[in-house]
Amino acid sequence: MAPTRNSAIIFNEVPTGYPEPGKTTIFDENRTIDLENVPLNGGVLLKVLVVSNDPYLRGKMRDASIASYSDAFKIGAPLSNFAVGRVVRSEAEAFKVGDHVASFLNFEEYTVMPGAALSWVTKLDNKVNLPWSVYVGAAGMPGRTAYSAYHEFSKAKKGETIFVSTGAGAVGSLVIQIAKRDGLKVIGSAGSDDKVAFMKEIGADVAFNYKTTSTDEILAKEGPIDIYWDNVGGATLDSALGHMNVNGRIINCGMISAYNTKEPYAFKNIMRIVTHSLSLNGFIESRIGPKHSEKFYREFVPLLANGEVKYREEKTPLAEAGEAIRKIQMGENIAKSVIVVAED
Amino acid sequence: MAPTRNSAIIFNEVPTGYPEPGKTTIFDENRTIDLENVPLNGGVLLKVLVVSNDPYLRGKMRDASIASYSDAFKIGAPLSNFAVGRVVRSEAEAFKVGDHVASFLNFEEYTVMPGAALSWVTKLDNKVNLPWSVYVGAAGMPGRTAYSAYHEFSKAKKGETIFVSTGAGAVGSLVIQIAKRDGLKVIGSAGSDDKVAFMKEIGADVAFNYKTTSTDEILAKEGPIDIYWDNVGGATLDSALGHMNVNGRIINCGMISAYNTKEPYAFKNIMRIVTHSLSLNGFIESRIGPKHSEKFYREFVPLLANGEVKYREEKTPLAEAGEAIRKIQMGENIAKSVIVVAED
Known part of the structure; x- marks a missing residue:
């Protein structure tokens, strides 16, 4: 099978002030992936559906020598953040093709989570039938x-x-x-x-x-x-x-x-x-989420599904993620910013 | 009986920077009190022995129109702070002549605590036999x-x-x-x-x-x-x-x-x-002291008396209290600053 396009948002340069699309980050359309043969090492291949865009990402756009609570992005590699993906190949028993999962994923179209990283991947049951994007926002x-x-x-x-x-x-x-x-x-x-x-x-x-x-x-x-x-x-x-x-x-x-x-x-x-x-x-x-997690999913997430608690989303395609990142730092976004990589 | 001298440290002027003795505060030696006839209104007349000098007093040397957690000092009236006194006359059953008490008292030689203020007066038993000055410091x-x-x-x-x-x-x-x-x-x-x-x-x-x-x-x-x-x-x-x-x-x-x-x-x-x-x-x-008070007196104060916990004091006579107040704001005091008004 021919290689498939695997566009990504690449971290290119540490910003001194606000991040600048095309400089801080670059949209690279020339990357490819071999969906059938890319090694999974006991893990899964995911089609990335939606990635969150959050204010805190600015802190990861730093010189990698500066320690912080969250790792710095690597120059030349894709950005990453909380995301939802769909399993397209699996070598792991716990995940079947078609499963939707939440994890920390790259800003790219397809991504591999090897077996060693699967403890960071959570299967989403979505019994309340929320759009997948909500799982990186109000339900994420x-x-x-x-x-x-x-x-x-x-x-x-x-x-x-x-x-x-x-x-x-x-x-x-x-x-x-x-x-x-x-x-x-x-x-x-x-x-x-x-x-x-x-x-x-x-x-x-x-x-x-x-x-x-x-x-x-x-x-x-x-x-x-x-x-x-x-x-x-x-x-x-x-x-x-x-x-x-x-x-x-x-x-x-x-x-x-x-x-x-x-x-x-x-x-x-x-x-x-x-x-x-x-x-x-x-x-x-x-650090504090796990203590409240069970109640969050049991009591709060259903309120999002039945409309008692409202949320707004602002959707941006992957190609324009750099601009969405700049806007959120400037306060120009009008709602929760999500990067839509694929519809499903 | 002739009036008795009742020297005091008077709040004279709100300082703009550090407090200045002779300007911010004045030592007034011309005040008197009639020890036998001054009305007690059901309270006690105290001979003031020792008054504490603390950094926070600076906050009370402000324009009285500015609200804070602790009342502002009144221009023309004596300063006040935590102190120990000895009862020299009493109209209150709970206090006998010779009793030592801790309270919030004026910087003056003799002071009246009327009946209405007695809930702020605590009798000191001093079973551990500490110098009275320690009750405005390490035991206060x-x-x-x-x-x-x-x-x-x-x-x-x-x-x-x-x-x-x-x-x-x-x-x-x-x-x-x-x-x-x-x-x-x-x-x-x-x-x-x-x-x-x-x-x-x-x-x-x-x-x-x-x-x-x-x-x-x-x-x-x-x-x-x-x-x-x-x-x-x-x-x-x-x-x-x-x-x-x-x-x-x-x-x-x-x-x-x-x-x-x-x-x-x-x-x-x-x-x-x-x-x-x-x-x-x-x-x-x-706001938090009362919760820990019982343990403080039972477990901690005895450690001061037996020398396991050490404290230092820097004693200043009432006449020089203004200078001691300035020094504590400048960090020039070398130990807990106490104003000794009388030995006993």
């Missing part, structure tokens, strides 16, 4: 992030107030809905009027565009806040610190304001950690 | 601060590493000794060679002068650290963030570097809260 890593950290750290009590930054995003929009179902007053911020409208649609009591409205003014009027879900860091975290209630909890999910700059932020309100008995809680989903 | 608020927050937040495991800033101070020196007794590797920092020698004497495995040795270099060599006891904030907190282990705990006891400046500090390593799953825990002793 961003969903588990929102669900597990909220339950691990918020100590939420009915009637309390939570402020969620990037409240229209893949994680933030789920936090808003989880908090609302818990009886909290929810304040959400995002960077466009469309995102503000979405936050209101999913139940935020107060939703504002931080580019046109002062975060400080909103929090002074609608706060103080008991819980702050931080996806931003920097000035937004500083504002939140300034408006926390005594014994407030901050959940440090991400700090996108710091990903694309080397300029450190000067915090005016950091003393309130002491004066207001605040806790800040950083986490990585993979 | 600083001691309870070290003991309760360490047990509340450190989650210390034998063999872990703790870094204690201001490790020769009233609180830090106790944290070093508590951690050492718990089987931890202890790194302590302070601002003079004398303080470094004291930290070694009380068991610190590594003790350094942050003015002559780089905190970053020490932590790179002796870390990573699992627990950071922060009394400093700013650059020291930033260094610690840069050298924390995954799942590290920071205990935010104070941020003296921020008390006397309006210049906010730009944190280079704040992203590690997320990437290293760190927790930061601010607290006020009065």
Whole structure:
């Protein structure tokens, strides 16, 4: 059989600021794969269907000599991230041709997961019949992030107030809905009027565009806040610190304001950690997710399928993944960004 | 009976930077009190013996219109803080002449605690026969601060590493000794060679002068650290963030570097809260102390009396309290600072 095209998004150069498609990453259409003969070493050959595009990928676009919680991408090799694929060949008993699986996969059309890597591959049963793309979003890593950290750290009590930054995003929009179902007053911020409208649609009591409205003014009027879900860091975290209630909890999910700059932020309100008995809680989903996983699939995922919890997706074909990656770092995406490699 | 002199330290002016004796505070020798006839309203008249001098007092030297966890001092009235006094007259059944009590008292020679304030007055039994001054130090608020927050937040495991800033101070020196007794590797920092020698004497495995040795270099060599006891904030907190282990705990006891400046500090390593799953825990002793109080008096205070846990005091007469207050903000005190008003 003739070799089959195996296009990929290749990591080409470490960005100094925002990632640039065509420079940071390159779409390579000239790669091929021999689907019948490529060695599987006891593993599976997958057709990649959908790959997640997340803010944290910026951290992997670094010099490989800098250690971090997640390995750096390799120059010249494809990017990789949480993804869903369909088995097209298998040497593993646990996986049959046609099975759908979730795993950490390359940004390419076909990929091999050898036997040694199969412990990272999870079969998806999808009894609730969600589109496969949702398994890299609200039913995948961003969903588990929102669900597990909220339950691990918020100590939420009915009637309390939570402020969620990037409240229209893949994680933030789920936090808003989880908090609302818990009886909290929810304040959400995002960077466009469309995102503000979405936050209101999913139940935020107060939703504002931080580019046109002062975060400080909103929090002074609608706060103080008991819980702050931080996806931003920097000035937004500083504002939140300034408006926390005594014994407030901050959940440090991400700090996108710091990903694309080397300029450190000067915090005016950091003393309130002491004066207001605040806790800040950083986490990585993979470290706390397993504890909440069973309940997540049993209680939360069905709410996505029956429409009680809403999600939005923004689909980009593989060829344009570099641009989608840039947009997410700029905050230009309007919903959970997914790279659609193939329909099925 | 003729009026008796009742000297006091009066709050005179809100400082903009460091407090200045004679300007921020004034020693007033012309006040008097009529010991026999001053109305007690069901309370007690106390001879003040010793008053604590703590870093946090700087926060009370503010414009009274700014709310905080602790009331602002009133211009024209005496300063106040944790203190020990002896009852010289009593209208309250629970207190007899000669009893020694701990309470929040004015910086003056004699003070009245009316009946309505008696719930804030605690009788000291002192079975272990410690000098009264220790009840405003290692057996008082600083001691309870070290003991309760360490047990509340450190989650210390034998063999872990703790870094204690201001490790020769009233609180830090106790944290070093508590951690050492718990089987931890202890790194302590302070601002003079004398303080470094004291930290070694009380068991610190590594003790350094942050003015002559780089905190970053020490932590790179002796870390990573699992627990950071922060009394400093700013650059020291930033260094610690840069050298924390995954799942590290920071205990935010104070941020003296921020008390006397309006210049906010730009944190280079704040992203590690997320990437290293760190927790930061601010607290006020009065909010967590009661939970640990019984054990503190039963297990810890006897160790002060039998010499197993060491403490140092620096005694200053009331007339010079303003200078002692300035020194503690400058880090020029060499030990727990106590204002001795009378011997007994």
